[in-house]
Amino acid sequence: xxxxxxxxxxxxxxxxxxxxxxxxxxxxxxxxxxxxxxxxxxxxxxxxxxxxxxxxxxxxxxxxxxxxxxxxxxxxxxxxxxxxxxxxxxxxxxxxxxxxxxxxxxxxxxxxxxxxxxxxxxxxxxxxxxxxxxxxxxxxxxxxxxxxxxxxxxxxxxxxxxxxxxxxxxxxxxxxxxxxxx
Amino acid sequence: xxxxxxxxxxxxxxxxxxxxxxxxxxxxxxxxxxxxxxxxxxxxxxxxxxxxxxxxxxxxxxxxxxxxxxxxxxxxxxxxxxxxxxxxxxxxxxxxxxxxxxxxxxxxxxxxxxxxxxxxxxxxxxxxxxxxxxxxxxxxxxxxxxxxxxxxx
Numbered sequence: 001x002x003x004x005x006x007x008x009x010x011x012x013x014x015x016x017x018x019x020x021x022x023x024x025x026x027x028x029x030x031x032x033x034x035x036x037x038x039x040x041x042x043x044x045x046x047x048x049x050x051x052x053x054x055x056x057x058x059x060x061x062x063x064x065x066x067x068x069x070x071x072x073x074x075x076x077x078x079x080x081x082x083x084x085x086x087x088x089x090x091x092x093x094x095x096x097x098x099x100x101x102x103x104x105x106x107x108x109x110x111x112x113x114x115x116x117x118x119x120x121x122x123x124x125x126x127x128x129x130x131x132x133x134x135x136x137x138x139x140x141x142x143x144x145x146x147x148x149x150x151x152x153x154x155x156x157x158x159x160x161x162x163x164x165x166x167x168x169x170x171x172x173x174x175x176x177x178x179x180x181x182x
Numbered sequence: 183x184x185x186x187x188x189x190x191x192x193x194x195x196x197x198x199x200x201x202x203x204x205x206x207x208x209x210x211x212x213x214x215x216x217x218x219x220x221x222x223x224x225x226x227x228x229x230x231x232x233x234x235x236x237x238x239x240x241x242x243x244x245x246x247x248x249x250x251x252x253x254x255x256x257x258x259x260x261x262x263x264x265x266x267x268x269x270x271x272x273x274x275x276x277x278x279x280x281x282x283x284x285x286x287x288x289x290x291x292x293x294x295x296x297x298x299x300x301x302x303x304x305x306x307x308x309x310x311x312x313x314x315x316x317x318x319x320x321x322x323x324x325x326x327x328x329x330x331x332x333x334x335x
Contacts, residue, residue, distance in 0.1 A: 020213060027209040035205075039198055049204070053212045060216035105197060121197040124189070142185070144194055171188055 001029045006072040013063040023063075027056050030073065033145065034080050040140045041084045043098035043129070051087055055080040074154045077147075081137060081155055088133060095129065102126055127177035128170075135170040142167050232271045236323070239264035243327065269308055272316070 001009075009029075012022030034055060039048040058079050066075060088094055106122035128136055134156075141152045142163075149160040156163070242260050309317065 020217075023213055023216070024209050027212060031205060031208060035200070035208075036196070039200075040196060043198070045198070045201065049208070052208065053215055056212045057216040057219055060213070061220065102197075118197060120192055121195060124192050125197060143189070144196070167185070171185075174189075 001072070003071065005029075007068065010063065010066060010068070010072070013060075019060075019063075023056075023060055026059065026072070030076050031056075033073075034076055037077060037140065037145060038080055038084055040125075040128075040144060041081075041137065042087060042094065043101050043125075047087060047094075051080065051083045054083050058083075070154050071151070074151050077141070077145075077151075078155045084137075085133070098129055099126065102129065123178060123181050124174070127174040127181075130177060131170050131173055135166045135173070138163050138166040139170040139174075228271075228275045232268070232275060235264070235267050235271050239268060240327065269305075272312075272320075273308070276311070 009022045009026045012018040013026070015022075031052065035048060035052050038051045038055070039045065042048050042051060055076065059076065066072075091097075102122055102125050106119060106126075128139060131139060137156065138152060141147050141155065142149070147155075149163045152158070152163050153160055158166075239261070242264060246260065309320075312320065
């Protein structure tokens with residue numbers, strides 16, 4: 001979606017008669033990438049669904065306050081990431097649950113005739129889950145969503161240099177974990 | 183090693199699966215939830231406003247009661263003004279619960295409250311529009327408020 005489309009959708013959302021239509025268009029455009037971002041962070045589908053809904057409910061409520069100073073997708077990623085961090089604070093044991101889910105899924109895969117690549121994916125996710133929170137978020141946004149450091153900076157309110165350092169440490173830790181698990 | 187070439191053998195896929203049909207239903211489901219949340223928030227605001235007005239009415243009445251040398255007509259006027267505000271808020275709450283538009287709400291609830299002597303007929307009209315629950319609540323409020331003058335005006 002380009003900036004003109006985003007502006008059009010937001011003008012619809014600010015008109016009470018077209019608000020719902022604009023909302024549905026915005027959600028249809030961004031639900032998949034935002035869901036994937038949330039899912040990679042919280043792992044459980046049920047939690048990801050709740051957080052996705054919470055993210056877009058906030059968008060519905062605060063659409064008027066969006067001034068267009070940043071791109072819509074960075075605003076959406078910011079809200080979604082904040083909702084995920086709230087989830088981490090509320091559920092102190094979420095990480096145990098996430099590691100358990102990933103382990104169970106890996107167990108199912110290794111029991112099947114699946115090729116080795118699926119197992120590698122689970123090991124990779126396990127390595128990411130062991131990262132500190134900030135490094136995990138930066139790594140996901142950079143590696144999977146392929147966002148620029150400038151965009152990630154807007155989402156996380158951090159400087160580019162800090163983010164590059166976070167990414168570097170994250171990737172080193174992941175490599176180390178994969179070597180240990182090989 | 184450059185970022186672009188890192189973890190090439192792993193790729194960008196994740197092992198997590200999404201239930202079938204999830205993305206088809208989620209937008210409508212979220213919109214319904216967002217609208218419901220908005221409606222509840224609006225009702226809550228109205229309720230809070232009603233309580234705030236009732237609380238300020240009680241506070242003024244208490245203040246007037248304990249204030250030495252206050253002349254009675256001034257107290258009466260202040261209480262009557264607050265009564266008018268409470269009635270306006272109750273009308274506004276009714277209007278919202280009937281799901282009428284913002285423009286109609288503005289018509290029902292004047293932005294500035296005019297403080298005028300209320301005729302007994304108007305109160306009867308308002309009371310006749312109220313439900314049994316609201317009448318009971320109002321009666322309880324009147325009974326518990328020591329400072330509302332019940333003598334004929």
